[in-house]
Amino acid sequence: MTDTTLPNRIERxxxxxxxxxxxxxxxxxxxxxxxxxxxxxxxxxxxxxxxxAARAFPPNLEPGVLARLGWKMLETMQIAVAGAVIGVILSLPIAVFAARGLIAGPWVNQSLRVVLGFIRAVPDIAWALVFVVAVGLGPFAGMLAIVMDTLGFCGRFFADDMEAADKGPAESLAATGAGRLDVVACATIPGAMPSFVSTSLYALEKAVRSSTILGLVGAGGIGIELKVGFDLFDYPTAMTVILMIAVVVIGIEQLSGWARTKIIGEQR
Amino acid sequence: MISSVSDLREKAPVARHVRPEPTGTEFASVPVVDIEAQSVSKSFGDTPIFSDVSFRLVRGSSTALVGANGVGKSTLLRCVMGLIPATAGGVRLLGEPATGVRKSDLRALRARIGLVSQKHNLVPRLSVLSNVLHGMLGRTGGPRHWAHGFAPEASRRAAMEALDKVGLVHLALRRADRLSGGQSQRVAIARAIVGAPEILFADEPTASLDPQAGKDVMDLFMSLARENGVTVVFTSHNIDHALSYGDRVLGLAEGRKMLDATAVSLTASDLRGLYD
Known part of the structure; x- marks a missing residue:
């Protein structure tokens, strides 16, 4: 007869x-x-x-303060968008060489992946400090920090995306004698494009979040207003900055999600 | 009649001369061998796939490669095309060695062949026209052929002519991922023929299509191949297709070539033996 004893709910x-x-x-x-x-x-x-909270509320909504913070937020967005776009553009050729089995040999792939890993391991705020020393205070240092941060992020994921792309089209082109660069340009990159778009939009979201705090170290953007607000115990203004950052970051995330759906037709 | 693998015996290969050698008349009756595999073997690690497979396929002929799933039909095709290295043996394509040669020489050789795959392998987000243009990359590579917007006039015209041959010229600007299965396979055929190949390989070209679409695609594929005197090798699980569209049938089973005969000398039950 078959043993139908119930098994223990949790195995030892x-x-x-x-x-x-x-x-x-x-x-x-x-x-x-x-x-x-x-x-x-x-x-x-x-x-x-x-x-x-009692001292921070209500937030400071004086027109003069809002206008000043608004301009700073605009600068923050400019830093984020410029840095992310340049970072994404620079990431693509680097990723092509970092991806295994595409163009370059294993030594080049591995070396580039180590470099990208190093870039990624250094936090954006540390890159901002480095660039403040290198190019001086201001938004340009922040933009360069965002470029590095995006490069480390997108370079790695673009390379992974290309390695994971459907090999079928590449094989069909290779079968007709196409060179490696032709195969990558015509089959691998277009095949990985939905992932590139998705990764790039995440990079933009990440850049917007990062750029809001780069001002803490003098690299431009609205972060400096947050620091000054807390340093001077002007909590209502600091709360206004926090709320503005939250609204912009959530707005960018929504916009990015919408764009992702529109462009690639799916959420990742 | 052959009813099982153990009954299979190699029948005498038939050198059917479909397209005569274009130059000279003294060799007109001598068939030209376009594909020659000599004792080709392939293993993945310690796992042997097939061994000691030899055949010679003459110009203008059509050969069906049949066998059960996992027997190595696609792998053999890839070995012959040099897409993956054979473990042993040699291959000559169009009179040139295709094994043990430099990559640049192999690419030059591949520029004279075409491949149609089971999954069509189009680049989904690109236009039909760009996908067809990519079939010319072997002969005229470079950035101008990466997308139809940059391509030279002559290449664009050649691609449109190829699309016309498969009856899809009206879909030239449609994205490849918005085509039906049959349309997609027709575009893959257009891409394969746009470079005027001398050999066409097709790896289960109708496997993902319904029976009628499969028949339409095979009719089209074979008529284009015959029209241009192209040597064709296709793999198929469809016994009717193998017998109808192949001049010759090669059968793989148990890691060996178990059948090599003219299609007219075989019946469907002969081929079923390969699947037992």
């Missing part, structure tokens, strides 16, 4: 699994300790947060 872990779970738990606790996690501070923070 093996000794190795048990040790792995225990190790993961210890790691998390260790990280929380290193991060200064404190229940006391969590419990005592709501009154302080409420105090900040």
């Amino acid at each position: 872990p093996s000794a190795v699994s048990f040790l792995a779970y225990a190790g993961a738990l210890v790691l998390i606790l260790w990280c929380l300790g290193g991060a200064g996690f404190s229940i006391d501070k969590v419990v005592s923070s709501p009154p302080r947060f409420a105090d900040f």
Whole structure:
């Protein structure tokens, strides 16, 4: 007769699994300790947060302040768009050489991937500090920081997208004697284009978010207004900046999602 | 009659001379061999796919390559075209060696052949016309042939003529991903013939099409090939297609060439033996 006994709802872990779970738990606790996690501070923070909110609301909506912040937000957008566009354009040729099995050999692929990994590993705010030293204070340093950030992000993902593109069209063109560059230009890049568009729009969203804080280190944009607002305890103005950033970032995300759907017909 | 793989015996290959050698009359009756495979073997790692496959296909002939799934038909086709290296053996195409040669020489050789794939392999977001133009990249590569907007007048005209031959000239500017399966395969045929190839390979060209569309595509494909005296090799699971459109049938089974005979000497049940 067939055994129809119900199995245990939760299977007993093996000794190795048990040790792995225990190790993961210890790691998390260790990280929380290193991060200064404190229940006391969590419990005592709501009154302080409420105090900040009480002093920040209502936000500063004086026309003069709004006009000044509006111009700064416009500059922030200019930094983001210019940096993202240049970054995307520069990413494409680099990605073609970084993608395995397309044009360059494995040494070139791997070297470029290491360079892109380094660019990506350095935070945008650190790039902004470097460029403030290199080209001086102002939005140009911010734009260069965004270019680097976009290059690291798009260079890697464009290369991955091309490696993952359908190989069929490329094979059909190679079968007719087309050169490698022709195959990449006519089959691989068009095949990966929906992914490129999606990645580029994410890069733009990322650039907008990044550019709002680059002003903290003097690299242009609205971030400096946020810093000044907090430094001078002008919380209503700081709150206005925070709300403007939130509105613009959410707006860009919505616009990007709409454009993605329109251009490639799907969400990624 | 052949009813199973074990019953299969190689029948004498028939050198059917469809297109005479264009120059000179003294060799007019001598068939020209366009494709010659000599003891070709292929393994992926330790897994052998097929071994010791040899055949000679004459100019202007049509050959069906048949066999069960996974027997290596597509792999053999790719080895013959030099798209993947054979583990052993040699191939000559159009009288030139296609194995053990420099990549540039292989590309020059491939410029004289065309491929039609099961999945059509069009670039989905590009126009039909641009896709057809890409078939000329082997002969006249470079950025001007990357998109029809930049292409030279003569190339654009050649692409339109190829589209006309497959009856899709009215869809020249339509995006390739907005075509039906049959239309898409016709565009793939136009891309394959636009470079005036001397050999056409087709890897299960009707596998993704319904029976009527499949028949239409094969009729078109073969009439264009015959019209231009092109040597054709196609793989197929469709026994009727193999017997109707092939002058000769090559059968693979158990990692070997198990059948090599003229189509007229075979019946459908002969081919079914390859699938047992």
